[in-house]
Amino acid sequence: MYQRLDIKTGKSTIFTVMITINIIGTGNLAWHLATNFATSPSIKLQQLASRSPKNQEDFLTSFEEVTTIDKLRSATITIIAVTDNAIAQVATQIPYRDSLVVHTSGSISIDAIQAKRKGVFYPLQSFSKNDTVDFLTIPICLEATTQEDIAILQTVATSLSTIIYQLNSAQRKKAHLAAVFANNFTNHCYTIAQEICKKEDIPFELLHALIEKTAQKAITSSPSEVQTGPAKRNDTSVITTHQDMLQDEDHTSIYNTLTASIISHYGKKL
Amino acid sequence: MYQRLDIKTGKSTIFTVMITINIIGTGNLAWHLATNFATSPSIKLQQLASRSPKNQEDFLTSFEEVTTIDKLRSATITIIAVTDNAIAQVATQIPYRDSLVVHTSGSISIDAIQAKRKGVFYPLQSFSKNDTVDFLTIPICLEATTQEDIAILQTVATSLSTIIYQLNSAQRKKAHLAAVFANNFTNHCYTIAQEICKKEDIPFELLHALIEKTAQKAITSSPSEVQTGPAKRNDTSVITTHQDMLQDEDHTSIYNTLTASIISHYGKKL
Numbered sequence: 001m002y003q004r005l006d007i008k009t010g011k012s013t014i015f016t017v018m019i020t021i022n023i024i025g026t027g028n029l030a031w032h033l034a035t036n037f038a039t040s041p042s043i044k045l046q047q048l049a050s051r052s053p054k055n056q057e058d059f060l061t062s063f064e065e066v067t068t069i070d071k072l073r074s075a076t077i078t079i080i081a082v083t084d085n086a087i088a089q090v091a092t093q094i095p096y097r098d099s100l101v102v103h104t105s106g107s108i109s110i111d112a113i114q115a116k117r118k119g120v121f122y123p124l125q126s127f128s129k130n131d132t133v134d135f136l137t138i139p140i141c142l143e144a145t146t147q148e149d150i151a152i153l154q155t156v157a158t159s160l161s162t163i164i165y166q167l168n169s170a171q172r173k174k175a176h177l178a179a180v181f182a183n184n185f186t187n188h189c190y191t192i193a194q195e196i197c198k199k200e201d202i203p204f205e206l207l208h209a210l211i212e213k214t215a216q217k218a219i220t221s222s223p224s225e226v227q228t229g230p231a232k233r234n235d236t237s238v239i240t241t242h243q244d245m246l247q248d249e250d251h252t253s254i255y256n257t258l259t260a261s262i263i264s265h266y267g268k269k270l
Numbered sequence: 271m272y273q274r275l276d277i278k279t280g281k282s283t284i285f286t287v288m289i290t291i292n293i294i295g296t297g298n299l300a301w302h303l304a305t306n307f308a309t310s311p312s313i314k315l316q317q318l319a320s321r322s323p324k325n326q327e328d329f330l331t332s333f334e335e336v337t338t339i340d341k342l343r344s345a346t347i348t349i350i351a352v353t354d355n356a357i358a359q360v361a362t363q364i365p366y367r368d369s370l371v372v373h374t375s376g377s378i379s380i381d382a383i384q385a386k387r388k389g390v391f392y393p394l395q396s397f398s399k400n401d402t403v404d405f406l407t408i409p410i411c412l413e414a415t416t417q418e419d420i421a422i423l424q425t426v427a428t429s430l431s432t433i434i435y436q437l438n439s440a441q442r443k444k445a446h447l448a449a450v451f452a453n454n455f456t457n458h459c460y461t462i463a464q465e466i467c468k469k470e471d472i473p474f475e476l477l478h479a480l481i482e483k484t485a486q487k488a489i490t491s492s493p494s495e496v497q498t499g500p501a502k503r504n505d506t507s508v509i510t511t512h513q514d515m516l517q518d519e520d521h522t523s524i525y526n527t528l529t530a531s532i533i534s535h536y537g538k539k540l
Contacts, residue, residue: 035374084508107500107508125480126498128487137479165476174470175477177512182463184486184499185528186456190488191497191535193448200444206435207445207452208489209407213487214453217398218460219478224387227461228375228396229454238354242447250531257527258455259278261520265461 009229012213017038018042019156022072023063024090025081026050028127029104029176031058033160036135040064040159046075051082051090069093077156078104079121081115100149106176109169110143119144119153121163122172126183141167141175192251199247224265273336288310289313289426292342294334294360295351296320298397299374301328303430306405308332310429316345321352321360339363347372347426349391350383370419376446379439380413389414389423392442393431396453411445412435442504462521469517494535501532 021043025028030048030245037043048063050056051074056066072078074096080103084091086105091113094101103112110120120143127133134225141155142164144150150166157164167175190211194204230238239259246252293300300318307313309333318333319342320326326336342348344366350373352360357373361383364371371388373382380390384474390413397403410427412434414420427434437445460481464474487496500508509529516522 071379084505107511117319124476125483126487126490126496128496128498131487131496139479141476163475163479165473167472171470171472173511174515175464175472177464177515178463178472178477179480179500180501180525181459181466183312183480184497184501184532185328185524186481187461187488187493187533188528188532189455189459190493193452194493196448196451198442200441202437202441202445202448203435205433206394206409206411207448209409209433210453211456211485211488213395214457215481217396217401218457218481221398222474223457223460223464226396226398226401227454227457228398229450231450231454231458235354241443242450243535245444245447249536254455254531255450255526257523258458259401260388261524262454262458264520265458265537 017042018076019152020075020079021156022044022047022049022075022078023081024049024069024072024078024094026052026056027081027083028131029123030079030081032061032127032133032135033079033104033123035060036133036160037156043156043159047072051086072096074099076100076152079104084108088114091115091118100144100152102144102153106141106179107173110145111169111172117145117149119149119156120169120172121153121178122176124175126179126187132246136162139163139165141165141172143168143172189254190206191253192254195248196251227262229262229265231259232266234263234267287312287459289422290316290348290427292317292345292348293351294319294320294339294342294348294364295467296322296326296329297351297353298401299393300351301350302397302401302403303349303374303393304329304332306430310464312430313426316530317342321356340365342366344369346370347391349374351520354378358384361385361388366445370414370422374415376411376449377443379443380415381439387415387419389419390439390442391423391427392437392446394449396446396449406432409433409435411435411442413438413442417485449471453485459524462524466521497536499532501529504533504537 037045045063048059048066049069056195078101080087080090084105087108101113101115102121106122110118122141124262125138138161140161142153197204249266307315315333318329318336319339348371350357350360354375357378370387371383371385374391376392380388392411393408395408404443408431410431412423414423467474
């Protein structure tokens, strides 16, 4: 929705406009975005462009046209949903300069886009293939250089999610770094837990309730307030037993690094 | 419930018996166990004994009597719910030798208990103070030296949970080690993520959906199949940017250790 001021009468009118979207990219995020935008009555998916034509079949029904970057026509927003390293180059190939171009990356600056009207539309979630994604609860981090463009991005974001943040490039990069700890690193810890279980014929399901509860507690409390375990208690006897049990060099190295950090973190607090 | 065989007729009868329980210890786990046992019609909480009398008030209504270890009377099961280091010593103080004595630790062997009938009753969950605990979905790991004692432990476990595993001491220790990765280490990663957010005035709520989804995916898929992020892609450009942003020595050390492990893990797979 936009608010338009009538200069003659001084009255403002709220009205709905159709937002046209071009998407560049055919990866997981492009697919999830297209699928969800397709259900919004105020959004029209105009063109899809990709660098490689091989993954375009899945998108055919959602867009008016599937094409190449050089054949894109101006839209309200052009969303670049390609790998971080390709963003800058893809942006230069867009054949119009009159409308808003955004990327979707957590770690790339808004300035990677060489365009007059540029922005960032970063949904903070880990998108896997074949995953069902309910955008409603996925935070979307927005950045633009003018309030008008922020308003457009907010309209688009609102069509997907109820959680919208405005972050500048420095904040977004830090949020992405924090997300690496909260997602990438925790998931790798789950993977190691699963490997340990597998070696002893212990079903990984044994840990499901613990994994779920740990995440829930971090959300409802502050994670530092619910830390438990041998490192938190500085229980050297259990820690030594664990170190003796570990057979993989990487597992040992992670165990020691995290244990030392927890001991130091909570030792300081005492 | 027990199954009793009548030797004369050869018929077996299933009947319910009242199980009496003594608990030694007044910590979080003792409290959660007592609170949940108190609602079971087939369990009678007989005596609570503790090493220090200061924390007994909360338990007064659940037990017939609150006393000291030397005044305990024999019960169907005596549950030692004290810190790992104190289990062996507490077990020797129990003034009867005719009934089942169990501890509740993940990392201590069944043999820490010097008793004829000994066992382990280990609920695999992280118990925090003032936390509401729904035992129904908490896996309980059982160990005993006879089938009769396993049957008793199963009856007690069934009164709390629907997820019951029989693990030997070696398996339980490995399950506990896996739980350290799945709970203690993931929670510390959440803590660091929160610290990074705090420094940049980014609300930690921004990461809630990600934390929840990461845990859900690990449960519904295999965590190694849903790993994402710069380390998984071996994206050295983003990794270097992250390393430059990290200001805390511990954070850097954890970032580098986990990143190296993820690169090595998925590099091997390619």
